[in-house]
Amino acid sequence: MKADSGSYRIEVNHVTRVEGHGSIRINVREGVVEEVKLCIVEANRFFESFTRGLSPHEIPWVVGRICGICCVGHQLAALRAVEDSQGIEVSPQTVLLRKMFNESQFLQSHLLHIFFLAVPDFVGAPSVLPLVKSHPEVVKRALRLKKLANDYTAVLGGRAIHPMSATLKGWRQLPTMEQIAGIRDRLLAALPDFRESVAIVGTLKVPAFERETEFVSLKHPDEYALYDGEIFSSDTRSGVPVRDYRSVTNEFTVAHSTSRWSRWHREAYAVGALARVNNNFDQLRPEAREVAGLLGLRVPCFNPYMNTVAQVVELVHCLHNSLAMLERVLEEGLKEEDIQHAPRQGRGFGAVEVPRGILFHEYAFDAEGRCCDANAIIPTSQNVNNIEQDMKAFVPRMLPELTREELTHHMEMLLRAYDPCISCSVHMLEVAFIE
Amino acid sequence: MGAFLVRKAAVTEWIRSLAREQPLFFPQPVGRSGFRFQPLREGSEVRFDHYRPSVVPPGRQLTPAGEVLFRYRTGEGGVPGFESVLDASPRILAGVRPCDLRGIYLMDRVNREGRDDPHYLTRRANTAIIACDCLAPCDDFCFCETVGSLRWREGADLFLTSVDGDFLVEALTPLGESLLPGTGFARCEDVAGLRARAEEVRVRPFGRHFALSPERIAAILPGLWRSPVWENCGQRCLSCGSCNLVCPTCYCFDIQDDFDISDPSSGDRRRNWDGCLLPNFAEVAGGHNFRPQPSARQRHRVKRKFEYLVGRLAEGSFCVGCGRCGRQCTVGIDIFDIVSELVAVAEPPP
Amino acid sequence: MKPKVAFFDFAGCEGCQLTILDCEDLFLDLLERVDIVEFREALSETAPRFDVAFIEGSIHREEDAERLREIRSRSTLLVTLGACAGLGNVQARSNFLSPATNFRRVYGEEELNRVQADPEFWPLWAHTRVRSVKEVVPVDYELRGCPVVAEEFLHLVKSLVVGTVPHVPTVAVCVECKMQENECVFDRGETCLGQITYGGCKAVCIGHGYRCDGCRGLLPQANLEAHRQLLRDKGLDESRILERYRLFGSAEAWGRERRP
Amino acid sequence: MIPNFTTPDVAAPGVAASGVFVPETACSRELYLPQAARLLEVEALTARESRFKVELPRPLGHRPGQFVMLSAPGIGEAPISISCGPRDDAILEMVIRRVGTLTRFLHELEPGQWVGVRGPFGSGFDLGDFYGRDLLFVVGGLGMVPMRSLIQAVMATPDRFGKVTLISGWRTPADELFRAEVQSWSRLGEGSGRVRVIRLVDDTAKLPWDGGVGLVTEPIADLDLDPERTVAALCGPPVMYKFVILELVARGLAPSRIFVDLERRMRCGVGKCGHCQINHLYCCQDGPVFRLDRVAHLPEALP
Ligand SMILES: Cc1cc2nc3c(=O)[nH]c(=O)nc-3n(C[C@H](O)[C@H](O)[C@H](O)COP(=O)(O)OP(=O)(O)OC[C@H]3O[C@@H](n4cnc5c(N)ncnc54)[C@H](O)[C@@H]3O)c2cc1C
Numbered sequence A: 001m002k003a004d005s006g007s008y009r010i011e012v013n014h015v016t017r018v019e020g021h022g023s024i025r026i027n028v029r030e031g032v033v034e035e036v037k038l039c040i041v042e043a044n045r046f047f048e049s050f051t052r053g054l055s056p057h058e059i060p061w062v063v064g065r066i067c068g069i070c071c072v073g074h075q076l077a078a079l080r081a082v083e084d085s086q087g088i089e090v091s092p093q094t095v096l097l098r099k100m101f102n103e104s105q106f107l108q109s110h111l112l113h114i115f116f117l118a119v120p121d122f123v124g125a126p127s128v129l130p131l132v133k134s135h136p137e138v139v140k141r142a143l144r145l146k147k148l149a150n151d152y153t154a155v156l157g158g159r160a161i162h163p164m165s166a167t168l169k170g171w172r173q174l175p176t177m178e179q180i181a182g183i184r185d186r187l188l189a190a191l192p193d194f195r196e197s198v199a200i201v202g203t204l205k206v207p208a209f210e211r212e213t214e215f216v217s218l219k220h221p222d223e224y225a226l227y228d229g230e231i232f233s234s235d236t237r238s239g240v241p242v243r244d245y246r247s248v249t250n251e252f253t254v255a256h257s258t259s260r261w262s263r264w265h266r267e268a269y270a271v272g273a274l275a276r277v278n279n280n281f282d283q284l285r286p287e288a289r290e291v292a293g294l295l296g297l298r299v300p301c302f303n304p305y306m307n308t309v310a311q312v313v314e315l316v317h318c319l320h321n322s323l324a325m326l327e328r329v330l331e332e333g334l335k336e337e338d339i340q341h342a343p344r345q346g347r348g349f350g351a352v353e354v355p356r357g358i359l360f361h362e363y364a365f366d367a368e369g370r371c372c373d374a375n376a377i378i379p380t381s382q383n384v385n386n387i388e389q390d391m392k393a394f395v396p397r398m399l400p401e402l403t404r405e406e407l408t409h410h411m412e413m414l415l416r417a418y419d420p421c422i423s424c425s426v427h428m429l430e431v432a433f434i435e
Numbered sequence B: 001m002g003a004f005l006v007r008k009a010a011v012t013e014w015i016r017s018l019a020r021e022q023p024l025f026f027p028q029p030v031g032r033s034g035f036r037f038q039p040l041r042e043g044s045e046v047r048f049d050h051y052r053p054s055v056v057p058p059g060r061q062l063t064p065a066g067e068v069l070f071r072y073r074t075g076e077g078g079v080p081g082f083e084s085v086l087d088a089s090p091r092i093l094a095g096v097r098p099c100d101l102r103g104i105y106l107m108d109r110v111n112r113e114g115r116d117d118p119h120y121l122t123r124r125a126n127t128a129i130i131a132c133d134c135l136a137p138c139d140d141f142c143f144c145e146t147v148g149s150l151r152w153r154e155g156a157d158l159f160l161t162s163v164d165g166d167f168l169v170e171a172l173t174p175l176g177e178s179l180l181p182g183t184g185f186a187r188c189e190d191v192a193g194l195r196a197r198a199e200e201v202r203v204r205p206f207g208r209h210f211a212l213s214p215e216r217i218a219a220i221l222p223g224l225w226r227s228p229v230w231e232n233c234g235q236r237c238l239s240c241g242s243c244n245l246v247c248p249t250c251y252c253f254d255i256q257d258d259f260d261i262s263d264p265s266s267g268d269r270r271r272n273w274d275g276c277l278l279p280n281f282a283e284v285a286g287g288h289n290f291r292p293q294p295s296a297r298q299r300h301r302v303k304r305k306f307e308y309l310v311g312r313l314a315e316g317s318f319c320v321g322c323g324r325c326g327r328q329c330t331v332g333i334d335i336f337d338i339v340s341e342l343v344a345v346a347e348p349p350p
Numbered sequence C: 001m002k003p004k005v006a007f008f009d010f011a012g013c014e015g016c017q018l019t020i021l022d023c024e025d026l027f028l029d030l031l032e033r034v035d036i037v038e039f040r041e042a043l044s045e046t047a048p049r050f051d052v053a054f055i056e057g058s059i060h061r062e063e064d065a066e067r068l069r070e071i072r073s074r075s076t077l078l079v080t081l082g083a084c085a086g087l088g089n090v091q092a093r094s095n096f097l098s099p100a101t102n103f104r105r106v107y108g109e110e111e112l113n114r115v116q117a118d119p120e121f122w123p124l125w126a127h128t129r130v131r132s133v134k135e136v137v138p139v140d141y142e143l144r145g146c147p148v149v150a151e152e153f154l155h156l157v158k159s160l161v162v163g164t165v166p167h168v169p170t171v172a173v174c175v176e177c178k179m180q181e182n183e184c185v186f187d188r189g190e191t192c193l194g195q196i197t198y199g200g201c202k203a204v205c206i207g208h209g210y211r212c213d214g215c216r217g218l219l220p221q222a223n224l225e226a227h228r229q230l231l232r233d234k235g236l237d238e239s240r241i242l243e244r245y246r247l248f249g250s251a252e253a254w255g256r257e258r259r260p
Numbered sequence D: 001m002i003p004n005f006t007t008p009d010v011a012a013p014g015v016a017a018s019g020v021f022v023p024e025t026a027c028s029r030e031l032y033l034p035q036a037a038r039l040l041e042v043e044a045l046t047a048r049e050s051r052f053k054v055e056l057p058r059p060l061g062h063r064p065g066q067f068v069m070l071s072a073p074g075i076g077e078a079p080i081s082i083s084c085g086p087r088d089d090a091i092l093e094m095v096i097r098r099v100g101t102l103t104r105f106l107h108e109l110e111p112g113q114w115v116g117v118r119g120p121f122g123s124g125f126d127l128g129d130f131y132g133r134d135l136l137f138v139v140g141g142l143g144m145v146p147m148r149s150l151i152q153a154v155m156a157t158p159d160r161f162g163k164v165t166l167i168s169g170w171r172t173p174a175d176e177l178f179r180a181e182v183q184s185w186s187r188l189g190e191g192s193g194r195v196r197v198i199r200l201v202d203d204t205a206k207l208p209w210d211g212g213v214g215l216v217t218e219p220i221a222d223l224d225l226d227p228e229r230t231v232a233a234l235c236g237p238p239v240m241y242k243f244v245i246l247e248l249v250a251r252g253l254a255p256s257r258i259f260v261d262l263e264r265r266m267r268c269g270v271g272k273c274g275h276c277q278i279n280h281l282y283c284c285q286d287g288p289v290f291r292l293d294r295v296a297h298l299p300e301a302l303p
């Protein structure tokens, strides 16, 4: 049965295979879409409230707990914000290590999303588990790569999730040259595995839906911006400094909800892998641009389902960029740095790209060096509005073609394509109104 | 057996060359003030002049944490087959100080007492020890002289003494002799003279001293079962067990089995460091704990070092005076202070 | 029969579930031994009953508590994963503030007024106290840490597979610090909660240059009085000491502190 | 790599000319390696306790009161008393209470499955101390298990001993172990009056019970007991000892005629792991059976 006739409501409570809890509600009355709504049902953890009182050193360590999968990103954004507030300049060595740290998490997170959360969608499997039986090599390879990416993070941070080595000004404990060389060697040895994995994504069928939107990401004059840069819009092709992030996110509330949504130059904007690839395509490493070509990703690309492909492109970028950075560390060596710092008063802003998009942190510290104000805006909360706009645009187009089940599946798939990270939702909270 | 007078640089070079042939554990600095016995690598520092006792004593290399005792595999008809795992790989412990040397000597005794422990003794048999003398206390925690460790040499294969900037290198066993370079070192005749020279410059008195000899301490302890000293340190004690785990003569262990997740019919049995300061150490099935309070556990530790084992093995003091437990205890409970207080109560100074 | 295992998450970062998914080497072996019937992180199936339910995250709303009770009723064993489920984790710090304060700080004054005036939002106020799982339903085992330790998870699963009681050492982090031969944090001139915290983490934070913040929870034998005095001696004032104790195990440490 | 264990004598380390050691093992017997034993019977005695009968590759040659280290590979190992008297065959009997990891696992096993056994360990009872004496056995609960190995030995040659009195205490009638066997001992003495059995429970729990109600200490005062001729052996939970000993001493029994069987946590059974230490003694080697006068002065022996 096609989905278009009659009045009904589609509800997917607790969409699976996303980080955190989200629900989709679609109301159709007599064949006309009346409402499409994405609800975040994750309980709020009030990070911005309870972080007050903590010291500058504790903030990055604690706010990493916002999200297990983006913990490195939260640490880095917090470190940048706190350092900004404390007037700390970090050494080139620290910047280099942090970039590696960040990219290690890109590898981890993208691998997880592509192979464990998204691929089952494309091949029509309910989860990765049946794939263990049907495609054992694919799963094993993915597990191998994931482990390697985790170990890469652990070499830099001490462990893969909630690492503890990175702190203000630098590293509590530096990785050893043996560890760096070990990871470099393993990444090199894994190149064939990466190649195979990329090839698999090339065989997946991506739904062909497009909706033009604004893409927002960091942009840096010298490199594919992941750790540093200005906030850049694809609409204006210009940027604003990080400290003005509130003029970008323009958080607004919608009636009957305390959820904060974002918009900049139009009704909604998108962040994430697709936004970054669209905005900074020329700065990707050549190997990554080549893969983009192979997988049919041409910029600008307005198909949100292609976000997964953009992640593959970034995977390749981070892999080769990491190899170059690891090589540099091996050449230049690492030296102990003074990381002592006496907390002081101040306010600071930080932004980094994390796998799901641009992440903003802001902190203020009082005269005693205790946190007195905190704000964090995560990529998913910036994306929610855009996802809903996509759904509103796609559902009427899909209605005549798809059954109700297919429609539901496509909506879930759309949501998952954004790789939403709802656990992070420091700011989002929506009341579900059941009539 | 041979004795040689060798330039410092030559000793360093020789140690390095030994490290190329087998793992050679040498104390290397960690963090701000710690030391760790680690395999010497190309480029690591070889220095004999700056040292504080390592966090964990070198003797622990002979009973590593989590060592596998045996592996098992279930064979035909469900019959388990057991295979002992013995580590007979050769190694050298170098830069071992007299207190730790005595610690190893005492562990040799313990592991031969009653029935031999094959795991310890196999490692021990394949371990050579290059000890080196202390001419000044490592820090304020040291009290090795008063418990009879300072001039300890037994158990070492080679013994190094710094004499006027050079080293007197003495081979004490054939194994030690075999580690010396072919003809590289010049034999020295007047060993006694050189030793006397070292003795002359040795700091005196060396480290902290008890008012009584170890023998007297062992004699007075039985009468001090109810001393308030136990309760005093029991109240401060956090029961963290650090004092046990860093002690060169603490050897208690716990045993755990594990099976392989990939094949549950095979697995292993391991042993892990344990300590009598840990709260559940003396708990039996049914939940009764024979030493429920920290004070009782402190008493047991002290009496074990200064009374029980002393009597059992007839070996002076089982505390070798390395000072580790006092150094590592975050609330400053120092076995030297405890014993000193006990001595003061039992035999108040005139 | 392979045990049926399910994973559920409440308010948390999902790092614990990821840690388990990250047992890459073992994940496939694990699948041979247990049937994973619910795992939202990786799976969209659900099952009516299971042998073991793993719970991640802390409990904030009454609807969450209800869901948890329902899960408990479907499962033979219930195991908490990590500091959120076990102790309330960092977010339980918000318990020390009024709901209005928390809300104002996150959403602002204007939003607070709007929400307070509108009865439709009132259910939100049920949202105000962070609870650990054991405050809501009985718990059979706790896997500790933020995040959990993969080896401990594996040990627990193995025990469940063969039907034995998992071995849970009640020893301090210091024990593992010694086994790792770490330099003590106090020797670096800083302070540490390792002496009063459940070990099992291989002292990983200390081994990587940090200190122990107590994410695995307070040991039953913890001598808080002596530890507090130690922190005072090291120059921490009372409010800093409280912050330290409350960081991960807020709810628990607080209850314990007040116990005579 | 797992080296196959060989058993050379304690040897000095061999040294090759280069100074590299020749690996070799260093001692004569592997202390921690169990031998595989086949389970012959598992019989539930009470809700918590079962009797296990296993067959070893060769006779154990144990004395009454000794114990073995029993293990299930992969699960764990624990000290378990030998509950049968000395015997020539390779059969070993044990009674195990289900309390924790290992014991629960053992209770799930079926005949034909295998376990690991090390031992026998410990001092045990020396029958020489008992010949020609009147014997008094006082047991509480699971204490019956090791004591049975002694009583069985006594009952094998009753003529070599004087009067035998057994006082056993149980929580409820449902907890009683070896009821039939105990009754057979008591029948053995019916004619001569040489064996007397007093069976007590704390509480009949409304179950049928043909013994008395009370604590094991209570009958001692009224026993027909000649302190000069009597030797007593005690085994039970930690709390039992103090009170029974007080009663026995009140009856004039010298501590040198009282034997106690003590329990401590043990990991190795061979005096290495340190857990079972009672002051300077090791329960596993110096005990678990002690003559009271040798431990009475030790503050940790009897809580
Ligand atoms: C000489 C001797 C003879 C014995 N004879 C018998 C016998 O004949 N029959 C019999 O049933 N039992 C006997 N026992 C007791 C038996 O050894 C214990 O019950 C056994 O250890 C249980 O093992 P388990 O693995 O089943 O229990 P475990 O899982 O080890 O737990 C049992 C109890 O031991 C305690 N415990 C366990 N591990 C620890 C730990 N790491 N730290 C602190 N406490 C812990 C706990 O209180 C727990 O309730 C004897 C003990 C001794 C010393």
Ligand code: SF4
Pocket (backbone or CB within 6 Å): B243, B246, B247, B248, B249, B250, B305, B318, B319, B320, B321, B322, B323, B324, B325, B326, B335
């Ligand atoms: S008791 Fe303390 S001082 Fe004595 S040997 Fe042990 S650690 Fe060293």
Ligand code: SF4
Pocket (backbone or CB within 6 Å): B236, B237, B238, B239, B240, B241, B242, B243, B244, B277, B325, B328, B329, B330, B331, B332, B333
């Ligand atoms: S190190 Fe100190 S606090 Fe820890 S158990 Fe030993 S005496 Fe107690």
Ligand code: SF4
Pocket (backbone or CB within 6 Å): B240, B242, B330, C173, C174, C175, C177, C178, C182, C183, C184, C185, C186, C192, C193, C194, C195, C203, C206, C212
């Ligand atoms: S660093 Fe912390 S956990 Fe480690 S020994 Fe010191 S106090 Fe204990």
